[in-house]
Amino acid sequence: MxxxxxxxxxxxxxxxxxxxxxxxxxxxxxxxxxxxxxxxxxxxxxxxxxxxxxxxxxxxxxxxxxxxxxxxxxxxxxxxxxxxxxxxxxxxxxxxxxxxxxxxxxxxxxxxxxxxxxxxxxxxxxxxxxxxxxxxxxxxxxxxxxxxxxxxxxxxxxxxxxxxxxxRLKRDKNRVPITSIKKTDITGDAVTGGYILKIDKTVGSTSRTWKSPYPSGTRNINLDIQIDRPKPEDLAEEQFQYIKKYVTDFEASLAGPDFADPTKGFRAFVDEQSFIDYLILTEVCKNVDGYRLSAYFYKERDSKGGKITMGPIWDYNLTYGNADYCEGNSYAGWAFNFSRVCPKDDFAIPFWWDRLLQDLDFARKVKEKYKALRKTVLTPERLGSFVDSTATVLTEARQRNFAKWPVIGTYVWPNGFVGRTYEAETDFLKRWIDQRLTWMDINIEPFGILTALREEPNFTLGPNPSVGDVTLKLPLPAPTDVTVSLTDMQGRPVQSHHWPAQPEGLFERTLPATDFSTGPGVYILTIKTQSGHTSKVIVRE
Structure with a gap:
């Protein structure tokens, strides 16, 4: 040859x-x-x-x-x-x-x-x-x-x-480090791993698939969960049934009332740190396909750890503002909100992420790691330095590449930005990273709390985020005193109101902009009645 x-x-x-x-x-x-x-x-x-x-x-x-x-x-x-x-x-x-x-x-x-x-x-x-x-x-x-x-x-x-x-994503000691399960491994510890799975488009896929019994997104879509490895011809029926049950049991634990319990909840099934890292990465680059497409996860044998690990990561061309749909080009907003931003999309965010963020301990760990990274490898300077050094390495070759493929200055789906020069493209990328990290620094404080309180069916608050007055509404099933208090994210009091002997029915009040006396930032609003209390986060811009 x-x-x-x-x-x-x-x-x-x-x-x-x-x-x-x-x-x-x-x-x-x-x-x-x-x-x-x-x-x-x-x-x-x-x-x-x-x-x-x-x-x-x-x-x-x-x-x-x-x-x-x-x-x-x-x-x-x-x-x-x-x-x-x-x-x-x-x-x-x-x-x-x-x-x-x-x-x-x-x-x-x-x-x-x-x-x-x-x-x-x-x-x-x-x-x-x-x-x-x-x-x-x-x-x-x-x-x-x-x-x-x-x-x-x-x-x-x-x-x-x-x-x-x-x-390519494969089971290998130097790649996805899990056991390459054989078709004859159908009992005991051998059947428990290793598997690579994914949430992705099924068109063109030869993977065996099942529907999650737990709906996701605003349209309550039962997502397809695919077995990427072993391939269908190498997958025994016993293996298919085992991993389907394991993932379904994980989803059941996450959807159940004890989901945050350290022994009975989701942590019994998953490597929590891998989900934290995956979430931080997806949010930093605001991957418009994040969580819902090319979303891989894997499981090793029980004897070698045996929990679901999120990853490996894959497919990041539509990141850092390079998508003009569903707010993909904006440096603001959370990627895990995709299904609320684009409710008609057929590929929904799995319910996993909303539910995980309702566990405030999980959200706290996300915030702590993010803040630690911001002091080390996650800075505009470090990421920008990679962009600049790589662009320098590509200086000669990219001239030929763009002569062959003349896309500079031309829209190519789904570009969120079209620069007239290559330098304009890299400048946009660096600028977007800087803006994204600044936005996340501010909004990471209520991270998780917003999701945890989103399930409250009665208490409404708006507009949120806001710049002026804020209106709150709360149905009262019986006459009661009502107290409303505002605190900052450190728990320091900002403002409070007390309305005694409020009648049964819809309680509605407007909080003036002057109540938010510490200026733009994040506030916690708590309403107390005789039946208990409930809270929501207000973001002031």
Whole structure:
């Protein structure tokens, strides 16, 4: 195969990359020859792979000897990106010389495995949102995130632009670190793991799926829960029934009255820290698809921990303001509110996240970790430095990429911002991060409390957030005294009102703007009657 690849390289060199002669790069060069075959969605077709990578700081030429070669299977991957974008993402499987058996190999210095992804990063014109997110997550969390390397790609003699070589999500000691369950593992500890599951679109998926019995979103949708691994042909019926019951039992515990109990509640089923980290990441980048699409979780065997772990993280091109629907371009607002912002969307946020945030201890842990991260790896300076350094690395290659794919200054669905230059795109990304973190710093204080109190069916308060007067309404089932008190987030009193002997019926009062005497910020409003008390958060802008 080495001779065939060298001949192929000579034939394609030099390549005309839309007005530029492509002969060399300061990035690794990936060359694919499909042997005359046509790449399709499924199944994979046989091809030859060659990578030219002479090492850090050295130039890579198409005529150089390949540092890596392999027979492989290749197919298109992705849903929207494959259907609608001309720059296609690919899934590849390294194989032995027969082209039949998969073989694990190290690619571009990453741990050996057989399955890899070539991410096209087409509608993110910075080319950075995916790698920024994986890099940040690897710094903030102990849980796995895909490794990556940038490259320039040539397919059958055609220059295809900048791609990101990434690890595909798989069970492996260097990837998702859980047991690769065999089809014969149907009893005892063996049947309890490991499984990779996801909440995602089912179109084109070959996964076995069941409907959650617990409705989610404003439309009460019973979401599809898919088993990503094992594949359907490798999944025994006993395994399907086991993991379906385990996840359903978790949902039942979360939906039940004792959901916050440390032994009987959701913590008996899940790795709590993984959910905290996943939530923080999703909110920092405000992933418009967060929680509801490409939302992976996994379970190891009971003997090795055995709880549901949220992740691994995946698919971050529509983040940091790069989506013009459902408030995806705004730096304000919580991503977990997606189903309330876009109630008609078919892909709802699982009820899990609202319910978790009704446990104020869970919400407190989210806030504490967020605040700790803000002092270390989660600063506009650190994230901006990654953007700038990566943009510098891509300086030469992106000129060819955008000559091939002239998207700068052009709307590509669903861009939330269209810059006239590449620099405008990266400037927007950095500015958005700064604004997002500033917004989160203010609004993280009532985080969870807003959700915990959202279930109160009678007490209404509005407008909220507000800048002027605020009207409160509370049905009174019997005559009672009513006391309303305002405190700040530290519990310090701000204002109070007392109305004795209020009649049965609708109690309605307007709190003047002057009651909120400490200015913009977060207040807790508490109403006390003879039957008890209830509270809500007011955000003043």
């Amino acid at each position: 080495q001779t065939r690849l060298l001949v192929f390289l000579l034939l394609v060199s030099p390549l005309l990359a839309f007005g530029q002669v492509f002969t060399s790069s300061d990035l690794p060069i990936v060359v694919i020859d499909t042997r005359g075959g046509v790449i399709q969605d499924d199944p994979k077709i046989l091809a030859d792979l060659s990578i030219i990578d002479n090492g850090a700081g050295k130039r890579n030429k198409l005529t150089d000897k390949a540092s890596f070669t392999s027979v492989m299977g290749i197919e298109y991957r992705g849903a929207t990106s494959q259907q609608f974008f001309p720059k296609k993402p690919y899934g590849i499987e390294l194989r032995d010389s027969s082209g039949v058996n998969s073989v694990a190999k190290s690619v571009l210095g990453m741990p050996a495995e057989s399955d890899w992804v070539l991410n096209a990063t087409y509608n993110d014109k910075t080319l950075i949102r995916e790698t920024l997110t994986y890099d940040f997550y690897r710094k903030m969390s102990k849980y796995y995130a895909s490794r990556f390397r940038y490259c320039e790609l040539v397919v059958n003699g055609e220059y295809r632009g900048i791609y990101i070589v990434m690890e």
